[in-house]
Amino acid sequence: MKQTIAEKILSEHSKKDVFAGDVCIADLDLIMAQDGTAPLAIKAFEKMGKKRVSHPQKVIFVIDHNSPSPSIGVSQLHQLMRNFVKKQGINFNDVGNGVCHIILPENGYVKPGNLIIGADSHTPTYGALNALAVGMGSTDIAAGLYTGKLWFRVPETIKIILKGELPQGVFAKDVALFLIGKLRADGANYKVIELKGKVIDSLSIEARFTLCNMMVEAGAKSAILEVDEKTEKWLKRHNVKNISPVFPDKDASYSQILEFNLSNLKPQIAKPHRVDNVVPISKMEGKKVDQAFLGTCTNGRLEDLRIAASILKNRKVHRNVRLIIVPGSREIFVNAVKEKLIETFIKAEAVVLPPGCGPCVGTHQGVPAEKEVVISTANRNFKGRMGNPNSFIYLASPATVAASAIKGKITNPSSLFSEK
Numbered sequence: 001m002k003q004t005i006a007e008k009i010l011s012e013h014s015k016k017d018v019f020a021g022d023v024c025i026a027d028l029d030l031i032m033a034q035d036g037t038a039p040l041a042i043k044a045f046e047k048m049g050k051k052r053v054s055h056p057q058k059v060i061f062v063i064d065h066n067s068p069s070p071s072i073g074v075s076q077l078h079q080l081m082r083n084f085v086k087k088q089g090i091n092f093n094d095v096g097n098g099v100c101h102i103i104l105p106e107n108g109y110v111k112p113g114n115l116i117i118g119a120d121s122h123t124p125t126y127g128a129l130n131a132l133a134v135g136m137g138s139t140d141i142a143a144g145l146y147t148g149k150l151w152f153r154v155p156e157t158i159k160i161i162l163k164g165e166l167p168q169g170v171f172a173k174d175v176a177l178f179l180i181g182k183l184r185a186d187g188a189n190y191k192v193i194e195l196k197g198k199v200i201d202s203l204s205i206e207a208r209f210t211l212c213n214m215m216v217e218a219g220a221k222s223a224i225l226e227v228d229e230k231t232e233k234w235l236k237r238h239n240v241k242n243i244s245p246v247f248p249d250k251d252a253s254y255s256q257i258l259e260f261n262l263s264n265l266k267p268q269i270a271k272p273h274r275v276d277n278v279v280p281i282s283k284m285e286g287k288k289v290d291q292a293f294l295g296t297c298t299n300g301r302l303e304d305l306r307i308a309a310s311i312l313k314n315r316k317v318h319r320n321v322r323l324i325i326v327p328g329s330r331e332i333f334v335n336a337v338k339e340k341l342i343e344t345f346i347k348a349e350a351v352v353l354p355p356g357c358g359p360c361v362g363t364h365q366g367v368p369a370e371k372e373v374v375i376s377t378a379n380r381n382f383k384g385r386m387g388n389p390n391s392f393i394y395l396a397s398p399a400t401v402a403a404s405a406i407k408g409k410i411t412n413p414s415s416l417f418s419e420k
């Protein structure tokens with residue numbers, strides 16, 4: 001029988017042919033947890049009674065959610081993580097290195113064909129590099145630490161073919177929001193989404209990360225792309241060698257095959273308080289904003305900062321808006337300094353924070369006031385997501401966020417590109 005990419009990866013890792021609906025126990029290539037979830041995983045692991053993590057070289061912990069720590073309680077949890085990684089000899093990225101989903105690929109941890117679990121819902125980001133990457137709870141992570149394996153019910157796959165060419169001012173984030181609007185928040189529940197087509201071919205690897213990252217918001221267990229020349233070059237640049245890309249069989253069985261032509265796509269906005277509450281920007285233009293946020297595992301990459309800087313250059317953030325910018329990793333921060341993007345941001349009167357999740361998680365930085373409106377490049381706009389349940393979060397691309405920060409209201413970035 002013919003197989004999808006997910007079926008092939010799970011077959012390879014469980015050493016038997018498996019298909020959607022089968023249950024298997026599979027060897028894991030990588031296990032990740034961040035500071036919101038690792039402490040729970042450590043406690044669950046210790047309760048299981050085993051002294052040593054089975055494959056420490058395959059485990060990585062990251063402190064990114066509350067980075068640096070805002071309170072004594074969080075500092076204690078960070079200390080628990082630091083002590084555990086020292087004792088177990090596992091890989092570690094402390095405060096200031098950046099967001100887990102950006103630094104793992106950047107540091108060459110992710111390979112095509114890998115099976116990865118992460119105690120974070122946006123783990124499917126790594127699917128841009130042809131890995132099957134799945135978000136898990138802390139107890140599953142503890143089981144992975146214990147055995148180096150985990151059980152899976154093999155997911156069905158939805159194939160989405162994206163045709164056409166993206167117009168100017170329209171980016172991967174707009175594509176992601178458009179797809180989530182179509183699929184709805186539960187449209188891909190427990191399924192993998194395989195994305196392909198001319199639009200995917202045209203996207204950079206950075207933009208592909210954005211797309212895979214966001215598919216979680218349609219309920220997807222994971223999202224995955226095929227390897228092409230761009231992927232190979234990107235992996236080479238990040239010191240990943242000897243790759244074994246996984247392609248689907250021509251007649252693999254899909255639960256759904258969807259096709260969209262995106263040549264006329266407009267910038268998209270997700271309105272509060274659901275990511276699938278998506279409208280074209282024309283429906284929201286003119287809505288006043290109080291805060292704009294550029295960053296996160298969705299849109300905190302160098303390409304995103306470059307797009308925002310191209311709009312912010314020689315302009316100022318509107319006097320009624322705070323623009324907060326968080327580079328996704330130390331490497332991105334360094335490159336943004338070298339390329340003078342940070343200078344552009346500071347001259348535009350934006351606030352630049354150190355690499356990490358920043359205001360996305362709503363626990364320490366950039367919490368909006370009552371009834372304030374935020375336009376954000378993050379992946380979630382749930383009530384209270386940024387720390388105040390009485391604020392309103394609109395999701396958009398880096399270009400739309402930068403344009404809106406300048407104008408003080410939701411603004412189609414295409415108008416600013418053409419003003420230059």
Ligand code: SF4
Nearest residue numbers: 099296297357360361
């Ligand atoms: Fe989660 Fe936001 Fe951090 Fe991404 S940036 S890992 S969505 S808290």
